[in-house]
Amino acid sequence: MSGTSSTWTQAPVRVGLVGAGPWARAVHARVLAAGPETRLTSVWARRPEAARETAEPYGAAVAASFEDLLDSCEAVAFSVPPAVQAELALRAAEAGKALLLEKPLALDLPSARRLVDAIDAAGVVSQLVLTNRYHPATRRFLDEARALDVSGARSCMLGGAFLGGDFATPWRLEHGALLDIGPHLLDLLDAALGPVVRVRGVGDPRRWVELTCEHEGGAVSQASLSGSVEVERGITRIELFGRHPELVFDGGSLDHEESWPVLRREFATAVRSGRSGELDAHRGLRLQTLITQALEGGGPRGTGAGRGRSGERGDGPACAAGGVSTQQL
Numbered sequence: 001m002s003g004t005s006s007t008w009t010q011a012p013v014r015v016g017l018v019g020a021g022p023w024a025r026a027v028h029a030r031v032l033a034a035g036p037e038t039r040l041t042s043v044w045a046r047r048p049e050a051a052r053e054t055a056e057p058y059g060a061a062v063a064a065s066f067e068d069l070l071d072s073c074e075a076v077a078f079s080v081p082p083a084v085q086a087e088l089a090l091r092a093a094e095a096g097k098a099l100l101l102e103k104p105l106a107l108d109l110p111s112a113r114r115l116v117d118a119i120d121a122a123g124v125v126s127q128l129v130l131t132n133r134y135h136p137a138t139r140r141f142l143d144e145a146r147a148l149d150v151s152g153a154r155s156c157m158l159g160g161a162f163l164g165g166d167f168a169t170p171w172r173l174e175h176g177a178l179l180d181i182g183p184h185l186l187d188l189l190d191a192a193l194g195p196v197v198r199v200r201g202v203g204d205p206r207r208w209v210e211l212t213c214e215h216e217g218g219a220v221s222q223a224s225l226s227g228s229v230e231v232e233r234g235i236t237r238i239e240l241f242g243r244h245p246e247l248v249f250d251g252g253s254l255d256h257e258e259s260w261p262v263l264r265r266e267f268a269t270a271v272r273s274g275r276s277g278e279l280d281a282h283r284g285l286r287l288q289t290l291i292t293q294a295l296e297g298g299g300p301r302g303t304g305a306g307r308g309r310s311g312e313r314g315d316g317p318a319c320a321a322g323g324v325s326t327q328q329l
Contacts, residue, residue, distance in 0.1 A: 109288050109292040137254055
């Protein structure tokens, strides 16, 4: 795994990893151990044998407890279910540790807000693992999209992870695609077309969900989400339409090995500078707010929370669900 172009001259950030499942082994441990910006110091998991299997290939220690892990590092990466992350990341923030967080931040909006409040109170750096956002091709697409006057968009994120295998985990099977892969697609639509001010949806998150998003500038986007369909490979696609040639983002063709060095460098830079980047816990809270309003309805329209095209950030509700009920979603 190659690094970024410029040389890293500072001390590597000492990172402890919470979790030892398939994603922790395939991505977090490997990427953080690759350096030079970070060093994997220790791993803690509910199953010590899994923690050992994750840590040993990289010479990292196995922490006897979460508290021991906190003592061994200056930053903590999480690869655990959302409810566990919301609880433990809050404790890590209160201990003054920088946080590398998975999406969604939590299973519910109140838990996500408590975590963000703790991060703000502690003044620690946070960053989200929104995989596509660290890929150079995604960043080129977003730059092009922001320069266009888009009228409408179609998008989808489809796969078969819930049908079986390592990622058919209990929380995913219970809560479905909107909470699992919804943050990825909503983040890209919100970034490409401008802030979402209204979202409506129908379907069953455990099977198939359709979202309609109205954006601040007047564009409308459609999003299809499912983790329960059999496809040859995962599909991530966004099509933008307007008084310009169609602009297409094909995320399914991306090699994410190009994303990890960028993610690692930006996290280490944020930790060393003491300043979080755009994809921080507040971004996660915005996405959790959109998802919650799509599920349950409510919230004032047009408050413009989160980062818009100007890069400004707010934390209030960003959209109303337009009458979507829990019977629909």
